[in-house]
Amino acid sequence: xxxxxxxxxxxxxxxxxxxxxxxxxxxxxxxxxxxxxxxxxxxxxxxxxxxxxxxxxxxxxxxxxxxxxxxxxxxxxxxxxxxxxxxxxxxxxxxxxxxxxxxxxxxxxxxxxxxxxxxxxxxxxxxxxxxxxxxxxxxxxxxxxxxxxxxxxxxxxxxxxxxxxxxxxxxxxxxxxxxxxxxxxxxxxxxxxxxxxxxxxxx
Amino acid sequence: xxxxxxxxxxxxxxxxxxxxxxxxxxxxxxxxxxxxxxxxxxxxxxxxxxxxxxxxxxxxxxxxxxxxxxxxxxxxxxxxxxxxxxxxxxxxxxxxxxxxxxxxxxxxxxxxxxxxxxxxxxxxxxxxxxxxxxxxxxxxxxxxxxxxxxxxxxxxxxxxxxxxxxxxxxxxxxxxxxxxxxxxxxxxxxxxxxxxxxxxx
Numbered sequence: 001x002x003x004x005x006x007x008x009x010x011x012x013x014x015x016x017x018x019x020x021x022x023x024x025x026x027x028x029x030x031x032x033x034x035x036x037x038x039x040x041x042x043x044x045x046x047x048x049x050x051x052x053x054x055x056x057x058x059x060x061x062x063x064x065x066x067x068x069x070x071x072x073x074x075x076x077x078x079x080x081x082x083x084x085x086x087x088x089x090x091x092x093x094x095x096x097x098x099x100x101x102x103x104x105x106x107x108x109x110x111x112x113x114x115x116x117x118x119x120x121x122x123x124x125x126x127x128x129x130x131x132x133x134x135x136x137x138x139x140x141x142x143x144x145x146x147x148x149x150x151x152x153x154x155x156x157x158x159x160x161x162x163x164x165x166x167x168x169x170x171x172x173x174x175x176x177x178x179x180x181x182x183x184x185x186x187x188x189x190x191x192x193x194x195x196x197x198x199x200x201x202x203x
Numbered sequence: 204x205x206x207x208x209x210x211x212x213x214x215x216x217x218x219x220x221x222x223x224x225x226x227x228x229x230x231x232x233x234x235x236x237x238x239x240x241x242x243x244x245x246x247x248x249x250x251x252x253x254x255x256x257x258x259x260x261x262x263x264x265x266x267x268x269x270x271x272x273x274x275x276x277x278x279x280x281x282x283x284x285x286x287x288x289x290x291x292x293x294x295x296x297x298x299x300x301x302x303x304x305x306x307x308x309x310x311x312x313x314x315x316x317x318x319x320x321x322x323x324x325x326x327x328x329x330x331x332x333x334x335x336x337x338x339x340x341x342x343x344x345x346x347x348x349x350x351x352x353x354x355x356x357x358x359x360x361x362x363x364x365x366x367x368x369x370x371x372x373x374x375x376x377x378x379x380x381x382x383x384x385x386x387x388x389x390x391x392x393x394x395x396x397x398x399x400x401x402x403x404x
Contacts, residue, residue: 095296134299135295
């Protein structure tokens with residue numbers, strides 16, 4: 001009898017965990033717009049720093065990142081109002097907010113101290129974005145996001161071995177396209193499809 | 204009546220979250236030895252590389268420490284503790300950060316871009332700070348958040364300070380965030396076990 005109870009307890013616990021993971025993934029899908037927003041922000045900052053005057057080149061990144069951060073904060077507060085807090089949700093928001101803040105601060109510190117070249121900056125950013133995507137994909141058991149983590153890691157490794165600025169530009173622009181724009185649109189599509197199904201069921 | 208049920212449901216849910224956070228923190232405390240092990244490994248690699256002038260000091264020590272951690276993980280895992288969502292999240296944070304740091308540093312070293320000592324300490328400080336802060340936010344653990352702040356201060360010191368200041372900051376951060384924090388976690392776990400044994404005696 002106690003064995004049966006333990007087995008049932010374990011099964012219930014597993015079901016609860018599975019439900020939480022599914023809920024976490026649904027929640028992550030509803031954040032697809034943030035991936036897209038940051039992908040566009042990276043492109044704006046790259047174009048601004050490359051095409052603008054020398055005075056603007058070093059200030060383009062901080063301004064665009066702060067603007068994207070504020071925009072994310074405003075839109076996130078609207079999204080959060082409609083969603084109940086879960087453990088996984090807290091874990092996800094902790095990972096992304098910490099990684100984003102640290103990436104911003106470390107690149108600012110390294111850039112202002114004049115210690116980094118373009119290759120190193122892309123290597124650090126790629127490594128940290130690989131960590132954030134990797135953690136999120138392992139927790140949510142999401143293969144697509146794990147593929148994004150691998151792309152960012154490959155970009156970080158590639159940035160170390162590329163020799164020209166053209167190569168590094170192609171590498172980083174492709175990674176942003178796949179891991180931010182394509183992945184963001186994919187998540188948004190999944191979220192929209194799920195909402196439509198939900199509305200059809202409750203109609 | 205419906206309002207009461209909703210309130211009770213919410214309370215149950217909050218209780219469940221609180222229990223999971225407490226369970227996650229207990230699990231983290233039981234990994235205090237890993238913090239101490241990695242602190243010692245960093246010291247060994249640092250002094251071996253600097254005094255012994257052995258080029259492969261870091262990869263060799265990190266691989267050895269990883270194997271030891273896996274051995275400990277395997278022994279801990281066989282104790283039959285159930286895995287929780289937060290436990291999996293914390294494990295994901297450390298495994299992913301460790302693996303990414305290993306691959307990143309190896310690539311930077313082999314491509315010859317890791318010539319700047321300041322930069323290597325700054326990257327390590329930023330990434331270890333991020334991992335500690337993510338865990339601290341999930342577990343609501345102030346001591347671990349202090350570790351994150353210490354690692355981030357090391358990152359700033361490495362970016363703007365001299366070579367000797369960078370070394371002092373790095374060795375100090377290892378001592379506080381790995382050795383002291385690890386021993387603190389181990390002490391908490393030992394105390395909890397003693398209380399548990401006294402209750403069940």
